[in-house]
Amino acid sequence: MTILTDQGEAAPGAQPFFDLARLISPINPETFRRDYWEKQPLLVEREDPHYYAELLTLDDVDQLLFLAGANLDCIRVVVDGEETPVEDLGNHGPNGRTAILEALYARYRSGSTIVLNALERRWDPLSRLTTQLSTEAGARFQVNVYLTPGGGAQGFKPHYDTHDVFVLQVHGTKRWRLYGSPYPLPFQDQPYDHSAAEVPDLEREIDLTPGSLLYLPRGTVHAATSTDSASVHITLGVHPVLWSYVLQQAISKVAAEDVRFRTGLPFGFVGDPELQQEAEKTLVDLLRSVVDQASPQAAIHDAVDRSVSISAPRLRHHLTDLEAVSGVGPDTKLRRRPDLRWDLKLTEDRVRLSFHNKTVEFPLHVADEVTYVAQSDGEPISPSSIPGTLDQPGRLVLIRTLLREGFLTLH
Structure with a gap:
């Protein structure tokens, strides 16, 4: 276990949105890949409780629960490893469905952990984060958020996960107990067997404070409990190509x-x-x-x-882009979608541009132009600014095609 401390605090708005380097600062990504990824836990302690506020706050969780209303199908309620399906909380009587949120809070008040699953699908900062990290790591990232009441509440008994996790402490302090890795890097179909496995000896106990991060390779046996106050943490689950x-x-x-x-x-x-x-x-x-x-x-x-295919596409403003396709002219400013995962291959007669779980093909003679657009790295471009031998009508067709398919967006 390595502990790194980062006490620096940037002025509001001074830093770009989160990427891997900012997520694990002060350790750099190369050191993380070499020394920690799939090898050993990493703890980064910070004296900045608002470090991850840009991603999620306690009030954001409150808002997510409030807006969910009766539509709570992506939420779990867990205490001491026992899970209660949300649909079982309030489906009694004519207004049963509308009573689920109050029933959910009743469980929380009595010590249950509320788990918001796959929040990257419903919360834009976490969607942006997973898209960026997926681009950097070449892996799929999923987000679960855990809200645990104070007073030593525990959602899950000691267990290991079948995916690597980054734990981002957002609110409150949570006590983590690490028990080693009796079976390193298990497959997804090799979950922890509570009935047969003996919990290994405790190796380390950590109080994870707001703004701090804990990385655990898959297979690391762990358990976590709240302390005096409520705890909110983000778990980034990593699913690499094996x-x-x-x-x-x-x-x-x-x-x-x-x-x-x-x-x-x-x-x-x-x-x-x-x-x-x-x-x-x-x-x-x-x-x-x-x-x-x-x-x-x-x-x-x-x-x-x-x-490239395992992450969901981010298509914010795509409806606006589609309405603008026919009006794109030689000097219209566009840019490649930020954090887009893509791959470009040249065959004997075609250019194959893969993104958003699909492949768009072009004739080989426009390879230079497609490559230029793909490698624009988010910088503004226009049809007239594209170098190469393609004439202006051809450039317009190229740009309009990539805008319509969601590779480009209006600048």
């Missing part, structure tokens, strides 16, 4: 081309030791064949496509 996925995809591609992979094991092998030995030799040959036939370049390109 090597197991890359290998599975590579084997699938080889199997589609090589009929040997599509044949069955020897007929009658279950009761025949000689056939079992023959099967072992065949398996060795097939594994060697995967190494010989699989293309590492193609496999990594597939991983890039997977990474």
